Amino acid sequence: MASMKEVAKRAGVGIATVSRVINNSGYVKKETREKIERIIREIEYVPNEIARSMTRQQTQIIAFILPHSNHVFFSQLLYHVENALYQYGYKMMVCNSGSNKEKELDLIRMLKNNRVDGLILLTSNDIEQYIKPNLPIVSFDRRFKGLPFVASDNYAGGQIAAEVLLKNHPKKLLFIGDDAQGPLSTIETEVTKRRLGFVETLEKYHFSNYEMIEYPLADLFVPKNYIEQQLEAHLDACGIFCISDMVAEVVIKKLEASGKRVPEDVKVIGYDGTKSYLNFGRTITSIEQPIQALSKCLVSTLIDKIRGRETENTILPIRFIKGETA
Amino acid sequence: MASMKEVAKRAGVGIATVSRVINNSGYVKKETREKIERIIREIEYVPNEIARSMTRQQTQIIAFILPHSNHVFFSQLLYHVENALYQYGYKMMVCNSGSNKEKELDLIRMLKNNRVDGLILLTSNDIEQYIKPNLPIVSFDRRFKGLPFVASDNYAGGQIAAEVLLKNHPKKLLFIGDDAQGPLSTIETEVTKRRLGFVETLEKYHFSNYEMIEYPLADLFVPKNYIEQQLEAHLDACGIFCISDMVAEVVIKKLEASGKRVPEDVKVIGYDGTKSYLNFGRTITSIEQPIQALSKCLVSTLIDKIRGRETENTILPIRFIKGETA
DNA sequence: CTAAAATATGGTATCGGTTTCATATCACAA
């Protein structure tokens, strides 16, 4: 492919002059500029961004590590992050970690080798000790020492779910979440607060007849059979708060298969509020996370960090979605 | 960040020797190797892939241009493509084009500047004339002169849908698709063949009481109101074949709101077969595309192309999914 | 014991740009 040198030779000038024309910097005589521009067009010269990255010491590439980009919620996040990055002139590299700690660390190493300018990190693994401060990182839904993070208000989400369910004066309530939510878990993500907000609100209203179902977290996807089985013992619940809409879906199906009507007999509230295009049954009552705002915030925080500006943690408000299941 | 030069200086050797150690090439004395390896560990040297890309003249980066990465089907494709690329040691850059022709062309230009090693292109725009052969490209679901493409067997999909619906001896059938499917459209994607396979099969069985609804294609998402309105005039249809599961969802909701029962009164067949996690209502009867196989094929074809090997077009088989709507 | 082959290492050009510095020309004011 044609290089600057080629352009310079044809124009009978030095490469520095060509560089000045391309970057529109310094002094260049009008005729010289025009001649160079003409030659650039003629031989279809395109600047080599790799070489530029080399001297500029920056690539304009941001990496996004996440567990599964095909996950409904994450794929929305990914989309909006890419759009936001594009606005700032950055390109996005996507890496699926599959929630695998080793792979995550390997990816981070690889991305450093590739000199990405920054990283958006979405993980529930305990990798705090491996994170060196030599790469600008912003974390989603997870606090790491020394890294700014962005999340939505999970505590308020749990709180609202509790209040909505309590309105119907239920006999018994249920929370269903993954075991990363459990009291024994050493990993504390922001998501933990959904449960916390829910439980503390119940307690606040002196409601104590509630149970927790915790399912093993594997690949972020929902272990249908396990949940169905656990649910058997709690078919007497009047209201169920689920950690995600995906879980809510499984729960609703199981309830109906067991002869319960939703929402008449049991109210079900999910979480995330991603409008799927395949939920032709009903709309799930849910707590909606502001995905686009979260994405924009992730990006602007990261760019602040890259530019050496002050950054801070951000928690964005959630919204209650009145659906047809509660 | 530490460079090879730094390592060489500390080890008291030339940079060429360091290079040999890192790449495990050429002759290096055992003690020298160990000393260099120790220093690399000590100062936490990591090779600069940008500089490597520079000399090697390749980046190990593949770009994926697609309309909307948050689209249910595409996000699955994206996920599997990334995984397949990772297997081959490639990184993936994702670019949303929003189906915008200008943006697509701009992205291609930008990606060339960034010297990506190859491109996976998913577009329905007419950009054939702008594609230069100086970048290895594989196209999904779309034929471009000079480019290999990968698709699933859309014709067979339409054929099967027709045969399934005909089994119930219907009075009237319906096809609903976007206007890129229309006879007046100048753009011919592989997707067109869903309609073709459907219609030609109906004709083959001498069934002629069918209608087509075409909705304006905007951003790949489904114009709910438009379809509902058009559907009003065809509530007497006994079977409907929809261009996607998303459309099927809209259609089923509308039918039920109009007092029709699905599948008792009207059979509905969708397309794509992506198992959404929010379809708690029912499973849509659909034609499933083999997303993972398609992804793997896209990647291996592209890599063949990059390596200068012979490539060919691939059409993978689809599968009928017996759901609860037909 | 010597020539040839294998081992070991460093210098340097190169990839394709950016940027600093030196030099040259020009216009204009003193």
Added chain:
DNA sequence: TTGTGATATGAAACCGATACCATATTTTAG
């Protein structure tokens, strides 16, 4: 006419690696 600042341009160092070539040392073969 000459000094000065603005304009114009090129040579060369540098970014951080790879790879070729030259040279030096050691090993092996004859």
